[in-house]
Amino acid sequence: MSADVAVSLAVLVGVVALSDVIRRPLCGLLAGTSMRAYAAELVSTFQLCCCTHELQLLSEVGVVPAGVSLTLTYLAAVTHGLTFRGATGNPIGTLAHAYRARISGVSALLRIACQFAAARAARAAVQVIWGRGLSGLHARHALSGFRCASAIRAPLHAAACVELACAFAVQTAVTHARGLRDRYRVHATAAVITSVVCAGGSVTGAVFNPALAFSTLFGCTGSSTAEYCVVYWVGPLLARFCHSSCRNGVLCADLRQSVSSVTIGRHEEEVRHQQHVTGRAQTTRRRQLYVTFFPPVDCNLKKVMAISGHFIRYKSCQKAVQNYSAGVPKLCPLRATD
Incomplete structure (x- = not known):
């Protein structure tokens, strides 16, 4: 393993450790208040963006092979899932909570504002770290003025569709893995994220997170801000709409099936009750006829x-x-x- 990779891994571990050291006491101090959620979103989004910046630098320069890059992506996703403490770090996830009425609209807007603020702070923080020249990779990137290229390598509509598909796959995986235990849910979600990055990374970078795209891609040469908004903001939003529509359709179908099952069950119960009443009446009538033709003898x-x-x-x-x-x-x- 080269020195550049070792330094980058040390930076990743340091960012995660520092974020967790700040997040734990801060969330404990603000426990029971609404500020806890905002603090968790700030620190968690900062951690996510800083780690993604470092991983993106490693993969773009080509210091590590594709397999190692995907392994690091998987490990980073697992680490984020275990340390976020209920934060989403994604405006689309926050809008989903507001859509399900788990949080209010004002709270959702404040959380999204915290996420974008943390994304901007993460971009400034990694530039400071790279400016230190801890490795040759960091020094070369600092000398280039932290220049980055656009990750959109397809027509605009195709790139937006790729981001839509990536976001839809991840949101569906998160929804279906919600009933699993934490240790299984985190790995299942991380596996889906890694697969999506492998599939769509060569086309758009497979970001599927507006705040993360704002931190890592906005301002890179090769595409305009409007194109970035269409691909990395509109695409995930449409994915959220499609996912909610499909989920509501499935729920409505399940509800109709449940209502039909209850109606059929009640009808069958009424039929059985009517048959029981009819049978008792017929038995009583037979007894009356028997008594009429064969009266009992008292002897x-x-x-x-x-x-x-x-x-x-x-x-x-x-x-x-x-x-x-x-x-x-x-x-x-x-x-x-x-």
Whole structure:
């Protein structure tokens, strides 16, 4: 590993550590107040933009291979997900929270203002770090006046569509990974971000974050500010609109299916109840008819059995008399006492 890469990795670790040292006590001090969210957005967006500046410098100059650059992107995404403490660092994510009524419109605008302020501060901070000349890469970049080139390498409409697709993929992944545990959700989201950067990085840089684009790309030569706004602001906004529309459509379909299931269930329950009532009525009617044609006899069981016994003995004696008359005497089972 070259000295330039080692210095860049040290800068990344230092930025993350410094941001976390500032964020933890600041969020703890402002806990329970609305200022905590603004402080978290400031520090987290600053961390995100500084790390992206350093990674972009490494990848553009070509000091590291593409595979190593993607690995660093994945590790940076995991680190951001574990340290942001509820902050989004993305105006599109903040607008999504406002759309779902999780935060108010005023709060969303204040958070977006904090994100863009942190993005501008991060750009100034990395220029100060690069101006120190900690590595040959930093010194050469400082001598060039921190010059950067546009990442748009396609027609305007195609570039906007690429950013739209990248933002839509990431927002969908974040939505579906929300129910996972934090340790799984962070890695799943980081994997999707890395895949999107690999797919669209050669066309637009795959930024899909207006504040991050404002910090890293606005002012670079090769494209105008209006083109940057169309690609990196309008594209993610349209992705947010498409994602919300699709999600609402799915929710409406699920709601209709649930209502239909409840209606069908109630109808089936009513039919079963009606069949049960009809069956009971038919059973009652059969009992009434049986009682009408076969009325019950109120008698003693012992008397019935005694009468049956006498009848049986009588029939036996009668048969014995008939046999005696025929010349074959038989013993009569009926005693004299009977």
